[in-house]
Amino acid sequence: AALLVGCPMVVYREHIVDLYAGSQYASAATVMLLLMAVYPLTFSNTMLPKIAVAKAQIRGFFAAAITVQAINLALMIYLVGTRGMDAVGPALAVFVTTTTSQLAIFWPMGLRMTDVPLGRYARETLLRGLLPGVVASALWLFLEARIDSASWPLLALHFGAGAAVYVAPLVTVCLGPDERNDLKRALDRIRGRGRGRGRDQVDH
Numbered sequence: 001a002a003l004l005v006g007c008p009m010v011v012y013r014e015h016i017v018d019l020y021a022g023s024q025y026a027s028a029a030t031v032m033l034l035l036m037a038v039y040p041l042t043f044s045n046t047m048l049p050k051i052a053v054a055k056a057q058i059r060g061f062f063a064a065a066i067t068v069q070a071i072n073l074a075l076m077i078y079l080v081g082t083r084g085m086d087a088v089g090p091a092l093a094v095f096v097t098t099t100t101s102q103l104a105i106f107w108p109m110g111l112r113m114t115d116v117p118l119g120r121y122a123r124e125t126l127l128r129g130l131l132p133g134v135v136a137s138a139l140w141l142f143l144e145a146r147i148d149s150a151s152w153p154l155l156a157l158h159f160g161a162g163a164a165v166y167v168a169p170l171v172t173v174c175l176g177p178d179e180r181n182d183l184k185r186a187l188d189r190i191r192g193r194g195r196g197r198g199r200d201q202v203d204h
Helices: 002-011 013-020 027-037 039-045 048-054 058-082 088-114 118-144 152-174 177-203
Strands: none
Touching: 002 013, 002 027, 002 039, 002 118, 002 152, 013 027, 013 152, 027 039, 027 088, 039 088, 039 118, 048 058, 048 088, 058 088, 118 152
16 A cells, blocks of 8 residues: 555656745655665565564664664765755665665564565565556656656546556455455445445335
């Protein structure tokens, strides 16, 4: 669901910033890109702290996490204080440290703790998690390239079109059997409530 919001915000970031804040804040579009670009690397590792606790490897995890945060802070201070960068500086620091630490430290750590091969991780987590966003982003990029003058209603139409495309691979490819059953039960409950309200209105 996060990609359903994040992907169009990245694709249309310049239009969003221009419509919301004005062209004088154009650098905010770069900040949005840098901060949201790390999500594909972090979303699949959100359970790593809990796994570290369960595996009694909390010391190694937090030592790495604290080290990464210290490096991130030092890089922010350098980019802003020494290089004179504005808001892009901290965002760039987050992008660099997050990308490097996820690929070099936290992904290998998670795979080692769970004893999951990289191929299985790529198929069952990365592919299933990212495919809807990738497919929808292809449409959003196609539509965005053809915008002459952006407006909120136009962006809403584009978002809606991409959302419809997002759902297709999500339902047909990415959901596992248990998730499909959960979705079916949720839809059945919604239909049941709708029928119940309809009967109540008829009775009254």
